[in-house]
Amino acid sequence: MILRPAFLLAGILVAAAAHSPPVVAQPGATQPGATQAGATPPGTIPGVDAPVAFQGARIIPISGPEIEDGVLVVEGGAIVAVGRRGEVQVPAGARTVDVTGKVIMPGLVDTHSHIGGGDGGDATAALHPSVRILDALDARNDGIKKARSGGVTTVNVMPGSGHLMSGQTAYLKLREGRTIYDLLLCADVQQEICGGMKMANGTNPRRDPPFPGTRARAAAMVRSHFVRAQEYRDRVAAADADTSLEPPARDLELEALVEVLEGRRIVHFHTHRHDDILTVLRLAREFGFRVVLQHVSDAWLVADEIAAAPEVVGSSIIIIDAPGGKLEAVNVSFESGGALERAGQRVVGFHTDDGITDSRFFLRSAALAVRAGMSRDFALRAMTLAGAEMMDLEDRVGSLEPGKDADFLVLSGDPLSVYTRVEETWIEGIRVFDLSDPVHRGYAVGGFNLLRDSGAHHHHGWEDHR
Numbered sequence: 001m002i003l004r005p006a007f008l009l010a011g012i013l014v015a016a017a018a019h020s021p022p023v024v025a026q027p028g029a030t031q032p033g034a035t036q037a038g039a040t041p042p043g044t045i046p047g048v049d050a051p052v053a054f055q056g057a058r059i060i061p062i063s064g065p066e067i068e069d070g071v072l073v074v075e076g077g078a079i080v081a082v083g084r085r086g087e088v089q090v091p092a093g094a095r096t097v098d099v100t101g102k103v104i105m106p107g108l109v110d111t112h113s114h115i116g117g118g119d120g121g122d123a124t125a126a127l128h129p130s131v132r133i134l135d136a137l138d139a140r141n142d143g144i145k146k147a148r149s150g151g152v153t154t155v156n157v158m159p160g161s162g163h164l165m166s167g168q169t170a171y172l173k174l175r176e177g178r179t180i181y182d183l184l185l186c187a188d189v190q191q192e193i194c195g196g197m198k199m200a201n202g203t204n205p206r207r208d209p210p211f212p213g214t215r216a217r218a219a220a221m222v223r224s225h226f227v228r229a230q231e232y233r234d235r236v237a238a239a240d241a242d243t244s245l246e247p248p249a250r251d252l253e254l255e256a257l258v259e260v261l262e263g264r265r266i267v268h269f270h271t272h273r274h275d276d277i278l279t280v281l282r283l284a285r286e287f288g289f290r291v292v293l294q295h296v297s298d299a300w301l302v303a304d305e306i307a308a309a310p311e312v313v314g315s316s317i318i319i320i321d322a323p324g325g326k327l328e329a330v331n332v333s334f335e336s337g338g339a340l341e342r343a344g345q346r347v348v349g350f351h352t353d354d355g356i357t358d359s360r361f362f363l364r365s366a367a368l369a370v371r372a373g374m375s376r377d378f379a380l381r382a383m384t385l386a387g388a389e390m391m392d393l394e395d396r397v398g399s400l401e402p403g404k405d406a407d408f409l410v411l412s413g414d415p416l417s418v419y420t421r422v423e424e425t426w427i428e429g430i431r432v433f434d435l436s437d438p439v440h441r442g443y444a445v446g447g448f449n450l451l452r453d454s455g456a457h458h459h460h461g462w463e464d465h466r
Helices: 009-019 142-151 215-241 252-261 276-286 302-306 337-341 364-373 376-382 383-389 438-445
Strands: 051-057 067-075 078-084 093-096 103-106 108-113 150-158 165-168 170-173 197-202 266-270 291-295 312-318 347-350 408-411 422-427 430-434
Touching: 067 408, 078 383, 108 291, 108 312, 108 383, 142 150, 142 422, 142 438, 150 422, 197 252, 215 252, 215 276, 252 422, 266 276, 266 376, 276 291, 276 302, 302 312, 302 337, 312 337, 337 347, 337 376, 347 364, 347 376, 347 383, 364 376, 376 383, 430 438
Parallel strands: 051 093, 051 103, 108 150, 197 266, 266 291, 291 312, 312 347
Antiparallel strands: 051 067, 067 078, 103 408, 150 170, 165 197, 408 422, 422 430
16 A cells, blocks of 8 residues: 555645536527426435436446547446447436436446455464455545545445555445445355455565564565465365365365465455566466456566566556655556556556545546556546456446446536546446435545545554554
């Protein structure tokens, strides 16, 4: 995790959200965002399974070219159709919403966040693969509401990065929920894999024993743990094949690592310096696990090596717009995204590391990357579909296609403009953020006594704040 403030653009965007003039309807015209005569505002109606057609917006589906004067039809929490007006058949009896002048794009996918008030491992060991962040998450945490105001709909919530292995992450949909079960993207927390595995190298996990004091010792400790997991996996398999053999005693830590070895649980690896990145690539190659490189401040220095590594599912970049922070990130550059794109890495995404940077201003990541050389289409994909691929969720989220979840945003303008506001956030056909609602607006622009329990995440996750 980078410990850097992110005030510059944040202040600009808050000011834009708070002070931009309202859209004024022309005489005789339907005001953008208003429902047509006889229609009821979706998101406030009972029976959300009825079809709803959003008409007139510029639609950015991600999976194809942008669509002017588009139509998006949703029903039963899923996308039914998307295309140009006149080319999409709107179901009979569908409620219609005029979004002329607006932009609709998929909900944003944040591959690395700490919202929800969770924590992870403690100081008893440097590796805690059995720890589950879902056991510490608060589904009613104000940080979740704040993230929705920034258009974030799907998120990978992590334990901290103060350990070589901080534990199991949780993939969440930021639905309105009473409990964590309402947000999880798995149905059975005891039997299913509900997230990835958080690992880290570099400065964060280096300290007094039982933690490693050097980078080389850190890598050696990780190798030892994976070798134990390989042996455990082989003993379990042998006992399954030969009932005369005694199976090993159940080991929750090694079970989780076997899921990593088998490719069923993706490793999300906090890494900054170019030499640390190469260490991650060696570990992934040695043990055959799938890995998402998180932060990768020096990605632009080793872009070719990253792009050539088949174990790398993707690279997720944090965009920091203010100076300061840890020394190992001194070479951080907005150009990393463009460098990876030019090197041929297909899956490049962004993340907030919230509260290191603020979920409300996540869209700026794409804008700053484009300014530094990434293509527009690649940057918008990085905010959406690429992130979904880093969590094996691309069949459900990340693009506007029939059959996928109806997770989308209604924007006041182009997503790369500093003046653009997230006006509405929809998850599975239900509106979960509405800028025109005074309570919701507070989470977008701030105010007294708001965000009471969404405090800044501490990157070690267990130490006192000192």
